[in-house]
Amino acid sequence: MAIVIYLDMDHFFTACEEARNPSLKGKPLVVGTASEEKKLRGVVQTCNYEARKFGIHSGMPTSQAYSLCKELAYKESDDAYYQSISDRILSMLKAYGFPIEAISIDEFAIGLGKEGYGSAILLAKGMMSSISSELGLACTIGISFGKTMAKMVCDDAKPAGLASVDEHSAAGFLHDKGVEKIPGVGLKTYEKLRGLGINTMGDLAATDPQKLLSAFGSFGGYLYSLSRGQLADKVSDSVPAAASLSREKTLDAPTADISLIEKEILELASILAKNAGDAGLVFKTIGVKMRYSDFTEKVKSRSFLHYTGSPSLLGSAAAKLARSFPLELPVRKVGVRISSMAGGKGQRKL
Ligand code: TTP
Ligand code: MG
Numbered sequence: 001m002a003i004v005i006y007l008d009m010d011h012f013f014t015a016c017e018e019a020r021n022p023s024l025k026g027k028p029l030v031v032g033t034a035s036e037e038k039k040l041r042g043v044v045q046t047c048n049y050e051a052r053k054f055g056i057h058s059g060m061p062t063s064q065a066y067s068l069c070k071e072l073a074y075k076e077s078d079d080a081y082y083q084s085i086s087d088r089i090l091s092m093l094k095a096y097g098f099p100i101e102a103i104s105i106d107e108f109a110i111g112l113g114k115e116g117y118g119s120a121i122l123l124a125k126g127m128m129s130s131i132s133s134e135l136g137l138a139c140t141i142g143i144s145f146g147k148t149m150a151k152m153v154c155d156d157a158k159p160a161g162l163a164s165v166d167e168h169s170a171a172g173f174l175h176d177k178g179v180e181k182i183p184g185v186g187l188k189t190y191e192k193l194r195g196l197g198i199n200t201m202g203d204l205a206a207t208d209p210q211k212l213l214s215a216f217g218s219f220g221g222y223l224y225s226l227s228r229g230q231l232a233d234k235v236s237d238s239v240p241a242a243a244s245l246s247r248e249k250t251l252d253a254p255t256a257d258i259s260l261i262e263k264e265i266l267e268l269a270s271i272l273a274k275n276a277g278d279a280g281l282v283f284k285t286i287g288v289k290m291r292y293s294d295f296t297e298k299v300k301s302r303s304f305l306h307y308t309g310s311p312s313l314l315g316s317a318a319a320k321l322a323r324s325f326p327l328e329l330p331v332r333k334v335g336v337r338i339s340s341m342a343g344g345k346g347q348r349k350l
Contacts, residue, residue, distance in 0.1 A: 001145045001167070001232055002111055002112055002113065002145075002232075002234060003112045003115060003116070003117065003120045003143060003144070003145060004109055004110065004111055004112070004143070004144060004145070004146060004147050004149075004150040004234075004235055005109070005110040005112065005120055005123065005124050005127070005141060005142075005143055005150065006107070006108075006109050006110075006141065006142045006143070006144075006147065006150035006151045006153070006154045007093070007107065007108045007109075007110070007124075007127060007139050007140075007141050007154070008106060008107045008139060008140055008141075008142075008151075008154050008155075008158070009089070009106035009107075009131075009137060009138075009139045010049075010137075010138045010139055010140060010158065010159040010160060011046055011047065011048045011049060011052075011159070012046060012082065012105065012106035012137075013031040013045055013046045013077060013082055014029045014030065014031050014046055014047055014048040014051075014075075015048070015137050015138065016078075016081060016082050016085050016137070017029065017031060017075045017078075018048070019085075019135065019136040019137055020081075024073055024075075026050065027050060027071070027073050028047070028048065028050040028051035028053075028054060028056070028069050028071065028072050028073065029047065029048045029050070029051060029072070029073040029074070029075065030044045030045075030046070030047040030048075030051055030056060030062065030065055030072060030073075030074055030075075031044075031045050031046055031047070031074075031075050031076070031077050032044050032045060032062045032074060032075075032076065032077065033045060033076075033077055034062065034076065035076050036074060036076055039062050039074050039076075040062055040063040040066065041062070041063075042061075042062045043059060043060070043061055043062060044056060044057065044058055044059065044060045044061070044062055044065050045058060045077055046058050047065070049159055051065070051069060051072060054068045054069040055068050056068055056069065056072075062074070082105060083105065085135060085137070086102075086105045086106060088134075088135065089106075089108070089131060089135070089137075090102055090108065091244065091245055091246065092127075092130055092131065092134065093108055093110060093127060094245075094279075095245055095275045095276070095278070095279040095281070096110070096123065096127070096278075096279055097279040097280055097281070098110050098111055098112055098113070099111040099235050099236070100235065101147075101235045101236055103151075107151075109147050109150065109151075109235045110235065111234055111235030117143065117164055117166055120143045120164065121143065121162070121164060124141040124143060124162055125162065127139075127141065128141060128162065138159065138160045139160075140154050140157050140158045140159055140160060140161045140162070141154060141157070141161075141162045141163075142154030142155070142156070142157055142163055142164070142165075143162075143163070143164035143165070144164065144165045144166070144170075145166065145167055145170075145232050146231050146232040146233045146234075147233045147234065147235055148183055148226055148231055148233055149165065149170065149226070149229075149231065149232075151183050152173075152174075152177070152181060152182070152183065153165045153173070155181065156173075156181075167229065170229030171205075171229055174201040174202070174205070174226075174227060174229060175200065175201060175202040175205075176200055176201075176202060177200060177201045178199060178200055178201075179193045179194075179198060179199060179200065179201065179203075179204060179223075181201075182201070182223065182226065184219070184222070185223075189216070189219070192215065192216075196211075196215065201226075201227045202227075204223055204224065204226075204227035205224075205227040205228045207224070209221070209224045212224050243339060243341065244337055244338060244339035244341065245272055245275055245276060245281070245283075245337070245338050245339075245341070246272070246287075246335055246336065246337035246338075247268045247271055247272050247275075247335065247336055247337075248268070248289070248333060248334065248335035248336075249264055249267075249268060249333065249334055249335070250332060250333045251264060251331065251332055251333065251334065254293045254330035254331060254332040255330050255331060256327045256328075256329070256330045256331065258322070258323060258327060261290075261322055261327075261331055261334060262319050262322050262323070264334050265288060265318050265319060265322045265334055265336060266315050266318065266319060268318075268334065268335070268336040269286075269311070269314045269315045269318040269319075269336050270311055270314075270315060272314065272336055272337075272338055273309070273310075273311035273314045273315070274311070276309060276338060276341075277309055277311070281309070281341050281342070282307040282308060282309040282341065282342055283307065283308065283309070283314075283338040283339060283340055283341045283342075284303050284304050284306070284307055284308070284339075284340035284341075285301055285302070285303040285304075285338065285339045285340040286301060286302060286303075286304075286314060286317050286318060286321070286336070286337070286338050286339075287299055287300065287301035287321075287336070287337040287338075287339065288300055288301070288318055288321040288322050288325070288334070288335070288336055288337075289333075289334065289335035289336075289337070290322075290325050290331045290333070290334055290335075291331065291332055291333035291334075291335075292329040292330065292331055292332065293329050293330045293331075293332050294329060296329075298325060298326075300321050300324060300325065301321070301337075301339075302317060302321060303340065304317075307342055314338065318336050322334075
């Protein structure tokens with residue numbers, strides 16, 4: 001049975017805000033729909049775990065959140081920024097070379113091949129630590145034999161957790177869980193289930209499946225097989241193999257010294273070459289980006305005639321591109337990108 005790794009970022013929008021403004025860390029914080037001046041008229045999109053201790057949650061009017069906690073810090077939602085972080089997470093995960101489904105802006109399902117639970121746990125630990133070290137963000141991972149099961153394991157392990165449930169432990173994991181924990185069960189279905197005397201997954205598993213089918217149609221079949229630990233829904237490979245991989249670095253201090261800039265670029269190129277190599281990916285195009293002290297950006301790229309995975313070719317091409325940039329203004333951030341990719345696990349030779 002193919003194992004699924006389900007990754008859900010912890011308090012995603014607020015965590016992104018904390019990552020770019022570390023002074024917010026440790027204080028109750030919400031991200032809301034309204035501007036700072038009109039914040040009391042908006043709705044909480046998410047809040048960090050410090051704010052959740054006061055009973056604040058997604059969907060609550062921001063005015064109510066403030067009545068629960070007066071010291072609440074507030075940030076207006078910045079969708080483009082959260083999406084850019086989500087894109088980076090997706091490209092980091094894609095580099096592993098497995099089929100991956102982006103379920104939402106902060107949830108990803110990764111379908112393994114022949115790997116067992118031990119390998120899945122090691123892979124998951126690697127994903128958590130690279131997201132943490134590269135982006136400063138925490139996530140939770142659930143591992144199981146189906147996508148829905150893995151999501152439930154993930155929800156159960158929040159925050160910053162890593163848990164797995166295999167075929168043998170599924171019944172114990174599910175038995176006492178309330179039916180409101182089932183993905184796809186909203187208030188209406190929940191009330192209907194309770195009306196039938198079904199409160200837990202154990203109750204569901206003991207119900208006549210015909211009764212569930214006539215009450216809920218095909219959704220009843222889903223509920224029944226999930227409750228019996230028999231739902232092994234697969235990850236559909238909705239995201240094509242990595243279109244590109246990129247790495248960026250903000251320099252310690254802005255500089256126009258080409259040897260310093262080149263050194264940083266070579267470092268990024270060598271990390272990228274390793275990531276691509278680990279995932280069995282080859283590439284044809286390489287790009288270098290520089291952000292200047294006035295925040296303007298320039299990008300230059302070149303393409304090889306043939307696919308390559310060579311770290312030295314990548315390094316020398318990146319360095320050559322770097323030297324072709326104007327340096328009238330100091331550079332504060334550099335980036336390297338490889339694209340026109342091919343390959344993936346098991347297709348090393350292209
Ligand atoms: P979730 O993954 O549901 O929540 P979360 O990441 O904030 O917290 P958790 O640690 O429990 O996973 O949603 C992801 C993001 O989607 C969330 O950060 C903000 C946004 N969102 C809304 O805008 N409105 C909502 O009602 C919900 C639930 C989430
Ligand atoms: Mg989340």
